[in-house]
Amino acid sequence: MTTMTQVDYAKHAGVDRKTVGRWIKAGKYIVLDGNMIDVEASDKALATLRDSQDPRTKNAIKKNRSIGKETTIDTVKEIMIATGAEMSREEASRVKENYLALLTKLEYEKEDGLLVEMTVAEAVLFSAFREQRDAWMNWPSRVAPLMAADLDVPADRMTEVLIEHVHKHISGLGEPEFNTDET
Known part of the structure; x- marks a missing residue:
């Protein structure tokens, strides 16, 4: 477990120190280990709760990772199974939009007479x-x-x-x- 001060984590996450302070007060993203911030847990929370299109999230990703594609997929599957298949906000939004599109398609097919009760x-x-x-x-x-x-x-x-x-x-x-x- 890597820890950092608020100032160092703010630089790491690409935000200012006040933002990190607000996150701590709100109990949102930051995982504290005493007076220090748990970097891995906080980065995971940021990746889950923040939009990946936000340019600041790219700073929170650890660099120089040399994990193979299969290892990454296995790790993701294990995490999803262990945590009850939690999704990032983006992934949840994508799943929701796909579901709504399928519902709309079903309604259209029903109105068009292609489906029967x-x-x-x-x-x-x-x-x-x-x-x-x-x-x-x-x-x-x-x-x-x-x-x-x-x-x-x-x-x-x-x-x-x-x-x-x-x-x-x-x-x-x-x-x-x-x-x-x-x-």
Whole structure:
């Protein structure tokens, strides 16, 4: 842990000493270690809470870092996992703007008729499949006498057999097997 005085940290951060004093009073950015300022923790707080387009933030970045790209990515992932995925103000703003853009796109597609409400789709599918089921349930009593006449078998026996098999088939369709590996 590197520490500095208020004056030295103000030079390091590219601000005046009064600004550092205000930050300390407000309890915002500066992390104190006794009367000294913890440079790494304060720089991290500045990077998180300040806009990176602000030219003063470039002064708060340590120079001569020779960390590889993969090491940096791993470090960032570890920090995000450890701290609950805290984001910088910029990153949070970017995520928010992307989310709002997606919401606007969804609203447009809904108004344009490209999207359908889930409840409406469920109701349409339910009624369509109910009609299909009802048609199949009535089919044996309509067709069994005709089939029985063609095969020279009793019509009531043919109706019983067809009803049994159609009902078995319909109940099998009503209880589909769900396999999570297929999705």
